Each structure stands twice: as C-alpha cells, then as structure tokens.
Amino acid sequence: MTVQWRKSSYSGTANDDVCVELARLQQGVGIRDSKDPDGDRFTVSGAVFGVLVEKIKAGGLDRP
Template sequence: MPTYQWRKSSYSADASNCVNVAAANGVIAMRESDDPDVVLTTTPAALRFLIRGAKAGDFDRLQEG
C-alpha cells in the first residue's frame, strides 16, 4: 500500500470522527478517522461523479422501499 499524506477537513476541528482524504499516483484514498485501517480508494473522476450526484440529491431516496 502506498504511503499517503492524509488530510482532514478544517471544519472537523479536533473531532475524532472525520473523513481523511489523500491522493497518490492518480488514486484518491479515503478513511474514517475512527477506523484508519480501512481505506477506500477511487479515481478522481468517480469521486467527482459521487460528489456531484450527492449535491444534486440523486441519492436522497435510496433508503425508501
């Protein structure tokens, strides 16, 4: 696994329940600060698609039957 330079949002302050993000070699890595051994990876394009969809409300009704 590559060595990542993890960053957390400045909005997180000193909270321990944050999402950390890193980038290396064209890959975006994400982890939850409460469970840092679990790392999800994606491409910048896929993450951009997810963020745009979330902002547009595309996933708001996923939990409805």
C-alpha cells in the same frame, strides 16, 4: 510518495476525529475513517470521486 490525509473543514476541530479523510494517491483518491486511521481504506479513481462530489452537491445520493 508521502501520503497526506486531510479532512473537510466542515468536520469541526482538529481533535474531532469523527469524519472521513481523503488523500490524493497515484491510483486516484484514498478514503478512510478518521476514527481508525490504520484500518481499512479504499481507493476510487478521480473520475468516480468527482461523480460522488457532484451527487452530494446536488442534494445527496439515492438510498435503496
């Protein structure tokens, strides 16, 4: 399976590498820092990613 990373259209130009990138993986959704594409990545389930998106749409996440 070829992994295709993408970033939001809200992140600016194609040369703007200051954002988070996402990829659909067999295990869920992969998340990485576009400034460091070979660095650390993490994966969350589709359900967890859906909750994250809904919280962002609702006005953000609670901060400690």
